[in-house]
Amino acid sequence: MNRPVSDDAPFVGRKLRRVEDRALLTGRGHFTADLPAALHVRFVRSPLASGRIAGIDSPEGCRIVTASDLADVAPIRPMLRKFGYIPIAQPVLARDVVRYTGEPVAAVLAETEEQAEDLAESVLLDIDPADPVVTAEAAMAPGAPLVHAEVAGNIVVSVATETPGFAAIRDSAHRIVRVPVRSHRQSALPIETRAAHAAFDAATGRVTLTCTTQMPHLTRTAIADLLGIPESDLRVIAPDIGGGFGQKMSLATEYVVMVWLARRYRTSLSWVEDRRDNLMASFHSRDIGIVIEGAFGADGRLLALGGDVTANCGAYAPFPNTAAVEPLMSFAELPGPYAIGAYRCAARGILTNTCSSAPYRGVARPAITFAIERLMDKAATELGIDPVEIRQRNLVADFPHVSPTGLVYDQATYRETLAAAVAAADLPGFRARQAQARREGRYLGVGISTFCERTGYGSPAFAARGMDVVPGWETVEITMDPSGTVEARIGTSPHGQGLRTTLAQIIADAIGTVPEKITVIHGDTDRTPYGWGSFASRSLVISGGAALLAARKLHDKLLRVAAELLEAAEADIEIANGAATVRGTDRSVAVKDLARAAWHQSHRFGTGFTPGLAEQGHYDPSGTFSNATHIAFVEVDTETGAVAMRRFIVAEDAGRLINPMIVDGQIAGGVAQGIGNALLEEIVYDETGNILSATLADFLPPTVHEIPRIEIIHRETISPETITGAKGLGEGGAIGAPAAVMNAVNDALAPFGVAIDEMPATPMRIRAALRAAKNTARHAAKVEVSA
């Protein structure tokens, strides 16, 4: 069961160039916006955060569609049957009321994008304004306006747990350390905004929806359900995607409207979201406040951990994950990589008149890692223990480990990656440079973050969430045609992860052929088996496992064919590098000749032989945790509050590296986003719910100038929980980096006695903290003088 991919794995583990890149780098990719269409769509969006729609006026002859035209379209209402979750409905175009700035209210159609925008400008929305609630605090205040009438107190989900004996353990602890942390709202900011092209085929009555999505099959299911049509009337294609990061794993209401329009007008239509609409009305995330509390022994052991989580979930519940994903993940995974004696946590999701919150690379974990890693640093200071040592004393070392919320941590290297990163960092050398720099008025800082990342989890883990839609498993179909080339059709939907390359590596080794002979087909509901798409660091683990199982079956069938052709026992035959050879002899036959025989000479292989070479693999693992330590080095300019990244180290363990180059790319990209998370990116609303950061002059992702070279150290722990040996790691960079950067900023500012527990740590926030510290110091000095 748990045998290695291949005794002799010529392709797994190699830094093969990505087969995806030639087309992308030479401008030959296929993107949704490239498709020509008869009509262009522009959505008219609410300029207000809350209000009642009194009227919609459009010019004479304007082709406009509003909620009243869509009476037969069901609202989006994802369901979760646990944790007191209250389902809420979202009409695909606002009906009667608007609940956030940017909510689509109408769609206008024109022959060019420019004309569509002209038309949209000429549509007058008459909205009676109502008082909005913008922050979670405001939404929870007594008597606050309700975003949805059925959600009392605007609390859409609420969950709490306490392990037995928590209070006694906490109260007997040597010291209690408390940190309130705040992660401000962000956008995943894919370079390609959302886009959809819907084309009606008069011959079949079908619509083909080409759209930028991470989940084509689920998109088809959802839209077919909402429109009340059979799934066979809809084909969904996810072509090349310019980044998803989670923003494209939730159903865009606009896509539903596009399919409806294609059926209504029996034509082709295109919608390409512009950047302002993407920042305003595509999904947001990370708007989370956590009060974390650790009860420590004198030896630094974390005896009891308490957490109180409040997540601002925005106005609606995205399909399929509902509005509960951030608070529930915070609740389930707050203990992180630490072995904790007792645990108590309460988490709640709050509805507000803001854009809906949905998964973004790492989901809640950048915030919870920030919380617990700040806690570790603060406890280290208060207890007089080195920050590395206090972590080493608390990291899980015995596997499998069961967390307080019942998660099973498989074999990993929490302590070893910490030690490896610390060794690379030369902390004593750094401390000497830091001390010297401080004497010169320069403030350097180092920050550590250790974490584990739950990846590749199958349907049992998703079922525990209580959602009606339970993702998890994957199917891979592998066919070898008569010429010996292989097609693998997958239900995951890679969009930058390089899965066409890595799956080919796995399949080539398992079959005994070469990656060039293998084409991976994805992102087309007509061409691929039903599957869940790419998100949650799952695709390589689960599709990779399913591909391995299917490829082994194909390999075994090739052996049977080879045995017949070579007149040898199967056990004596080895298939490698495109040929089957009788071991110890020069008798061999090319794989392509085996393929030809399997299809065209099937009568030779006796009864019970299924003609051809087509196999299927299913994989539904329980899940596996990858882990890493990040160490960030920064310099803070205390006059301007600016933070410069100086160095970044990652020591990670994601099991077997199928393609180390792709792994490094995933880590680097995630770290870059994490640096943006920690220092730059913030979606800002004013008190009326108007968004102030809807352009790239206001929402600032890091550029190449802000990102240092990222040094990466690998370890490879092979866990029994994944048949390829590979763990997921797509989100880890984004999970660990913010906490490391924030700890480094705080380390740099230690001489001033200030704490920055809010991210992003903008220059404004840093300066405000320094000013406050200075005023406090002045005040203290005055008090002393007057006394």
Added chain:
Amino acid sequence: MKSAAFSYHAPKSVEAAVALLGELAPEGARILAGGQSLVPIMAFRLAQPAHLIDINRIAALTGISVSGTIMTIGAATRHAAFERPPVPGAFGALLADICHNIAHGPIRTRGTFGGSISHADPASEWCLLAATLGATMIARSPRGERRIPASAFFEGIMTTSLAADELLTAIELSVPPAGTHMGFYEYSRRHGDFAIGMTLATFRIEAGRIADPRIGLGGIEPVPRRCPEAEAALLGREATEAAFAAAAEAAREAVDPMEDGQIDAEYRRDVIAACIRRALLRCAA
């Protein structure tokens, strides 16, 4: 983010451009130079001119020349013309230093000096230069040529005293006399972003003391300007770090900073104090 419809014109001479502008200004006409500000503003539909008059084909509007103590810069001269010092000496080096703070390479190859001046963004480096050195803007209209001093040119955020039918043709700068110390410092969130604050400082040393100090502030208030309070804190003092800090503190109190949803006034005061001190340190370096 597609612009509203407009008519496009591409005159080949200053005379033709001025005549077109005179004719079309009543209908709403804008000059298109490098387009690095105007085109995004049109994409956001914050500007919806009926006519665009493209001056990129007018060779007479480009180039840098020096005559005596006056440097004349054609309005359509690209930022990139300043990436390497356009004239020898400290002033040329200063211009190159300032230029490198303007956005990014691709923008500098298209954007123009005169475009920045007439767009009058508070965060424009060239506007700060013009205000600090007392530049003269030369404008043409069917009514003739007008010379406008910087003090009468910048009126507010993206607002100048140029009339709707006036074409900015050139900018004249007084080259600081030999021996002038010059320093520029800009602070922005990321490399190439709009300045949150910036300072251009110049002074001479006479008998060991600071003479003719100029402290220009940009990005802080709606209009770039000199800061008399900071200059007073320097005049007649030795060029020491203490004097520079005094100038920075004087400006901190004297400015009336812009505020928005992300940047408050107190922060801008911090930034301008840092910019002044650092620009002065660069003067002394």
